[in-house]
Amino acid sequence: MEVLETVAAVRARVRAERRAGKSIGLVPTMGYLHEGHLSLIRRARAECDFVVVSIFVNPLQFGPQEDYNTYPRDLNRDTRLAAEAGADVIFHPTPEEMYPAGFQTHVEVEKLSQGLCGAFRPGHFRGVATVVTKLFNIVGPDRAYFGEKDAQQLAIIRRMVRDLNLDVEIVPMPIVRESDGLALSSRNTYLSPAERRAATVLYRALVYGRDLIAAGERDGLRVRDAVRRTLESEPLVSRIDYVAVVDPDTLEEKTTLSGSVMLAVAAYIGKVRLIDNIKVVVD
């Protein structure tokens, strides 16, 4: 498995593949790969002739109080897993390669970045939009693969692609969960055994909200409050950033439920911030 560390190297490699008529797939990740990432790589492998997996813990999307320095990293393991899932090359740049001295350009998707996680992580989605724009420009993929767990990120990237006329197809992939419902996340490794057991409350709360809708509830605020009460019932939930019932594309709150609806939560189990969401189509 080739691990390329410079923009010039990955560009040259992709250019050669493209000249040979191959289609290019990109799976952008921050590494510490889990089954969620691997499902993206496998899908890219199935749909594209040449698959680039980027592994870059992007400093721009971490706040000063966040876990940039402690975010889990294991390039050897990632390389092996990515190869097994069908990656052709890994792009693993240094922060200096991505943000050389004098760097000062940012991409911002304004309205979509304001609510939900954006309200609690100022600058986070600006960092995401900027690095994803750079990765698209470096690799020039035909398709790029993103997980639906980061639902706000996905909505922002789709909007950005349309707004900036980026010539890439965004392929979303469903959340991969543990057998007890916990959504896979590289940050799950931070959880103690007791926290790990408690963390299932996010999914249970979302399922409870979905069940309410299935039972006929059409008041978004009542669904929201019911999900929140479920989260609050778990003693290890130390803080709830938000519980939201929104349109999955515009991320605007839905008070009367119809069409596509997304229930989304962000909460701390101890000191670990987790997010999850579930989509419902209401008749």
Next chain:
Amino acid sequence: MEVLETVAAVRARVRAERRAGKSIGLVPTMGYLHEGHLSLIRRARAECDFVVVSIFVNPLQFGPQEDYNTYPRDLNRDTRLAAEAGADVIFHPTPEEMYPAGFQTHVEVEKLSQGLCGAFRPGHFRGVATVVTKLFNIVGPDRAYFGEKDAQQLAIIRRMVRDLNLDVEIVPMPIVRESDGLALSSRNTYLSPAERRAATVLYRALVYGRDLIAAGERDGLRVRDAVRRTLESEPLVSRIDYVAVVDPDTLEEKTTLSGSVMLAVAAYIGKVRLIDNIKVVVD
């Protein structure tokens, strides 16, 4: 001469040319073409197999009190002039084509956008950076051509290309002037005959500053003040936005002159805001 009005049409056209192995040149303009623009098109013609000229008065780069509605437009004349200079196709989108409902993504080159014109035209360079990113993504040129009259714009676009890894070569072209020194600008058409005569003061002031440096002056502030006094000596100069002595790449003020130096001015002749600049290499 083909005039294409949609993103899809220009993309399809360029894609076909590229498939045939042709290199692509882009000359982004706001139309009302003058010899400055035509020098860009001719250079693109000489260097590229297929030349796209975009004509789009970009609402995003005009302030609410600025001249978006009255900015001069003449597509028939522009089409003829662009064809004569060697353009292969004109891209002339509507504002709705470029900024459809829900548009909310912006590109910002932060430090470089703050001083000089940026201090007097808040949001202007954000609008420029955003539309140029879009045009690059739509056309996918090998080279794009920009005039040095808009020196801050040029510095910003160069920085943006590096920062966002845009795969395009930026080709700058020298300012084209009238025989009396006035830099060509579509906005010169706003000038009354008396204002047109007075407008030469911008270039005269810059030349005076250059002559001071040639005579040995190495104090940037003294050069700046001398240029300003020359502007002030013209009664039809109704306002001076700035006189600046800066590094042409970083746009930072130079107090002790050495290496590449740019003298830049922005001033109103009556109600017409004009800019000009001159570069000097100091031994």
